[in-house]
Amino acid sequence: MKHLLFGLALMMAALPAKAAIEIEEVTTEGGLDAWLVEDHSIPFVALEIRFRGGASLDAPDARGATNLMVGLLEEGAGDLSAQEFARARDSLAAKFSYNVSDDAVSVSAQMLTENRDEAAALLRSSLVAPRFDEAAIERVRGQVLSGLRSAQTDPRDKVSRAFDELVFGDHPYGSPLEGTMDSVEALTRADIAAAHETALTRERVYISAVGDITAEELGPLLDNLLGDLPQEGAPLPDAADLDLPGGVQVTEFETPQSIAAFAQAGVEREDPDFFAAYVLNHILGGGGFESRLVTEVREKRGLTYGVYSYLSDKDAAQLWAGSVSSANDRVAEAITVIRDEWARLRNEGVTEEELRDAKTYLTGAYPLRFEGNSQIANIAVSMQMDGLSPDYIANRNDMVEAVTLEEINRVARERLNPEQLTFVVVGQPEGLDETIN
Structure with a gap:
């Protein structure tokens, strides 16, 4: 029973x-x-x-x-x-x-x-x-x-x-x-x-x-x-000293498809620009089939089944990161397209329509995260670790809606850095030396 x-x-x-x-x-x-x-x-x-x-x-x-x-x-x-x-x-x-x-x-x-x-x-x-x-x-x-x-x-x-x-x-x-x-x-x-x-x-x-x-x-x-656990533990590690030199590093591995991880410096959760960067990333590579990377790399050119980007806010490091996989003879082109889109978004910004669609999705999807007791408990403890207040759940969508076109395009100009964007590729890629400096 x-x-x-x-x-x-x-x-x-x-x-x-x-x-x-x-x-x-x-x-x-x-x-x-x-x-x-x-x-x-x-x-x-x-x-x-x-x-x-x-x-x-x-x-x-x-x-x-x-x-x-x-x-x-x-x-x-x-x-x-x-x-x-x-x-x-x-x-x-x-x-x-x-x-x-x-x-x-x-x-x-x-x-x-x-x-x-x-x-x-x-x-x-x-x-x-x-x-x-x-x-x-x-x-x-x-x-x-x-x-x-x-x-x-x-x-x-x-x-x-x-x-x-x-x-x-x-x-x-x-x-x-x-x-x-x-x-x-x-x-x-x-x-x-x-x-x-x-x-x-x-x-x-x-x-x-x-x-x-x-x-x-x-x-x-x-x-x-x-109550009987120790009060104190070992000190937390210092902030990581990130090595993001740009370009591509290849690890040879026998496989028909190469996999690439890529990143530049990210944005701290406490940064005033965080919400603008969060919405910007949704447009760049976090919005599934509606994102620019999926449109350009997958839909228009058929270079991959999967490409995405995300903001990673670890305790000791922040990255703007992503991943793509492609056939060995096409991964160089995929990497070029990603870098080009990174630069295009920095230089040209997003459109009013892109911003509106991103807000609609992000605010509409948010309540769906709270599907039951366990999910709510998990979100609540993550909020505490991120230093958020209990009223964040009620105010979060308002903060998304508050992002303006001027603000998001300023963040794109100031934060996106295609020259720093660093790719690590595992596989047997062809043409990378000729494609990426």
């Missing part, structure tokens, strides 16, 4: 969210800050927890330790083995997931109201008292090594790694967060335990809860859940 109820709750939680989302700021007696969106329509709570730092906190001689540690959090905790932990979670009809990125460790939990305290206690054991049993370490290590071996033959992984190595150098962003074959094989239990102490700390935690819970109930739950 519990499993049936949980399935019903998840199904209902996936229904479109209410138009108005009211966020309450909660501070627990233990000093933890959280955002709460109450919704008592179903007996279900979604909890999202982020710890800033992530894999970038790895010690230089223990790359991949945080990734391996996160993979072990549900592989046994407290008095429970990995199998016992899984059975306990399933018996409560709860769902936990643990993930790591360059900048954060993310913990997501969904639980029924009737089992909330028991589920939270089980989740707490995985965060506060993971076992890190040797058998589990070797099992998860084997999974990571298998993924690393597969990445060696995947051109998309290879271009991502070659790009990061060039652009970020010896910054933590410059190497895979999973580590290398050698670094992962060398990791010890002590390295994993140290990564746990470093990455999961109270000083850099961000929390959101959405669903059938009140502020009075949430406070004690969070203090019990996170």
Whole structure:
């Protein structure tokens, strides 16, 4: 019956969210800050927890330790083995997931109201008292090594790694967060335990809860859940010193199709020009089939099935980036067209019609992101990490609408830099030396 109820709750939680989302700021007696969106329509709570730092906190001689540690959090905790932990979670009809990125460790939990305290206690054991049993370490290590071996033959992984190595150098962003074959094989239990102490700390935690819970109930739950974690961790890394020399770097790889990653310097989320750049990017390469890059590279010339651009705002670096794939004998032309469009948009700007269409899409699509409790919790915790206020959801579309044609074209002139636009290509491209200086 519990499993049936949980399935019903998840199904209902996936229904479109209410138009108005009211966020309450909660501070627990233990000093933890959280955002709460109450919704008592179903007996279900979604909890999202982020710890800033992530894999970038790895010690230089223990790359991949945080990734391996996160993979072990549900592989046994407290008095429970990995199998016992899984059975306990399933018996409560709860769902936990643990993930790591360059900048954060993310913990997501969904639980029924009737089992909330028991589920939270089980989740707490995985965060506060993971076992890190040797058998589990070797099992998860084997999974990571298998993924690393597969990445060696995947051109998309290879271009991502070659790009990061060039652009970020010896910054933590410059190497895979999973580590290398050698670094992962060398990791010890002590390295994993140290990564746990470093990455999961109270000083850099961000929390959101959405669903059938009140502020009075949430406070004690969070203090019990996170109160025993360390207060402080290792310092965050410095800002990355970006290497964006322009031109093209090629990594030879036997494949009929080349894949290219490209980037120039980006725009910080806090920058006054951010919203204009965000709308500009939608017109350039973020708007799917309506974007200029898709029109010019795919629709008019048939050079690719996929090309796009995006703004990347990492904690220690900002990029205006993108990707394209094309046949080896056509990728040089695709790169030329992308650079030309970058320059044309900088020099000529966008039209009133393009700006109007972009605003219509961006404002119309925004409410669709709030499809259920888990999605709202995820957005709310991301907002906190970005330094946004709780009223951002209500005001966001107004900020998009406020972008003027004069402003967006000024940002295009000042921010787009085709000379700095740097391409990293993996494959067997033809003609690049003759096409790109």
